Amino acid sequence: MAELLNVKDLTHEEWLRERNTGLGGSDAGTVLGVNKWKSKAQLFLEKTNPELRKDIDNDYIHFGNILEDVVAKEFERRTGKKVRRDNRMLRHPKHDFMLANLDRVVVGEKALLECKTTSQYNKELWEGDDVPAQYLCQVQHYLAVTGYEKAYIAVLIGGNNFVWKEIERDEELINIIIEAEYDFWHNNVLANVIPEIDGSGAMTSFINHMYSEIDDEQVELSEDADTLIRAIESCKSSIKETKELQSKYENQLKDTLKHSTKGASQNYIVTWKPQTRRTLDKKALEEEYGKDTLDKYTKETESRILRIKQIKEEQ
Numbered sequence: 001m002a003e004l005l006n007v008k009d010l011t012h013e014e015w016l017r018e019r020n021t022g023l024g025g026s027d028a029g030t031v032l033g034v035n036k037w038k039s040k041a042q043l044f045l046e047k048t049n050p051e052l053r054k055d056i057d058n059d060y061i062h063f064g065n066i067l068e069d070v071v072a073k074e075f076e077r078r079t080g081k082k083v084r085r086d087n088r089m090l091r092h093p094k095h096d097f098m099l100a101n102l103d104r105v106v107v108g109e110k111a112l113l114e115c116k117t118t119s120q121y122n123k124e125l126w127e128g129d130d131v132p133a134q135y136l137c138q139v140q141h142y143l144a145v146t147g148y149e150k151a152y153i154a155v156l157i158g159g160n161n162f163v164w165k166e167i168e169r170d171e172e173l174i175n176i177i178i179e180a181e182y183d184f185w186h187n188n189v190l191a192n193v194i195p196e197i198d199g200s201g202a203m204t205s206f207i208n209h210m211y212s213e214i215d216d217e218q219v220e221l222s223e224d225a226d227t228l229i230r231a232i233e234s235c236k237s238s239i240k241e242t243k244e245l246q247s248k249y250e251n252q253l254k255d256t257l258k259h260s261t262k263g264a265s266q267n268y269i270v271t272w273k274p275q276t277r278r279t280l281d282k283k284a285l286e287e288e289y290g291k292d293t294l295d296k297y298t299k300e301t302e303s304r305i306l307r308i309k310q311i312k313e314e315q
Contacts, residue, residue, distance in 0.1 A: 006087050018089060020050055022099040023181050028141040029134035031184045032177065036134075039203040040184065040195040045210075047189050067156060071115040072104050075154040075164055082107040092145045095178055097185040100145035110149045114139055120158030131165060137177060139167050144174045208304065 010018065029035035030043045072083055083104040092098035104113040116135065118126075125132045131139075131153060139151045154164040188195055197203060254272060257263050263270045286294050 006089075015089075016050065019099060019101075020047055022091065022097040023141075023185060024099045024101060025138040025141040025145075028137040028177055028181065031180050032133075032137055034133040034137060035202070036200070037202050039198050039200045039206070040188070041197045041203055042206040044184075044188050044194050045206075048192060067117045068103060068115045071117065071154050071156050071162075072113060074156070074162055075113060075115070075152065078162070078164065079152075081109075081152075083113050086112075090145050095144075095182065098141065098145050098178070098181060100142045102142060102146070106152065110147075112139075112142055112146065112148055112151045114142070114151060114153045116153065116155040118155055118157055120161070123157050123161065126155060126157060126163050129165065131167065136167070136173075140170055140173050141177055141181075143169045144178060211304070214304065 023031065027043060030038045030040060033040070075081070076083060083106050086102040086105045088102075090100040090102070092100075102112050103115045105111070106113055114135065122132075135153060139153060142148075143151055149169055151167045151169075152164060153167060154162070156162055184195070187193065197207070253270065257270065257272050261271060261273045263272075282294070
C-alpha cells in the first residue's frame, strides 16, 4: 500500500481530479458489470471527459455522507471495536491505476470498515450472509490496495435497521477485479477506446443527460447508422411477435383455468384474480375545479423521443 496524499488538504474539485487518475472502489462493480446504476461506457466517459460527469449530489448521497459517522459509531457500540478515520487517498503499490479512499480503519486489526445507508426497499439484499455484489467488489478492491486481511461493512437500512458483516479477503475475486480493472484502464481509458454502449438503464439515463441540450441542425448519418436502424426495427418486430405469442399462451392458460382463480401443476402455481386499479379522472376534476386549478398540480417534464421513419425502400 502506498500513500498518495491527504484528502483533507484538497478541495472537492481537486479530489475529483485526483480520483480521475485511476479507479476507486466504487468503480469496481461498474467495471465488473454488477452496478445497475452505471455502465462501463458511462464510467469511461467520466474518466476521459470529467465535464460530462453526471451530477449525483442528490439527497441520498448527501445524507449518506452525513450518516457515515452515525453508522461508524453504531458499529463501535455493537462490536466493541474501535475505528478511526483515514484521510489518505491510497494507491496500489504495483497497480497504480487502483485507488482507495477508506471510510474507516479498525484499530488493532489489519481491517477496514465500509459504511453504507440504504432504503428499506433494499432490505432483502442484506439478509443472511448476503452482501450486494457491487459493495463486495468495492470492499475487495480496497483490500487489494491496502493489503489488509479483512473488512467489515455496516449498513443502516431504512433509518432504523442496522446490519454489520465481516468480509474475508478473497484472493480469487481480487485477481478477477485486478484483471478487469487493468483491461478497462489500459485498453479503454488510456487507449481512448469507449466500451460498447449498452442498453442498461444506467447508460440510457446517462446518454439522455449528456445530450439534453439540443440544436435543430440535421446531421448526415453513415451506413453504420443504417445498420443500427435495421437492428432497431428488427427488435421492434421481434418484440411485437413475442408479445403476440405471449398473449396467445396466456389466453390458452386462462381458458384452462376458466372461472377458477388459482391453479397448480407439479412445477408452478398460477393465479388469475381480479385487481382494482384507481386512477384520477382528469376530465371530471377539470370540470369541477377548472383547468387553472388543475394546472397548478400538474408536473411537466421534458424528454427527447427517438423516432425512425423510412424514406426509401432498401435495395
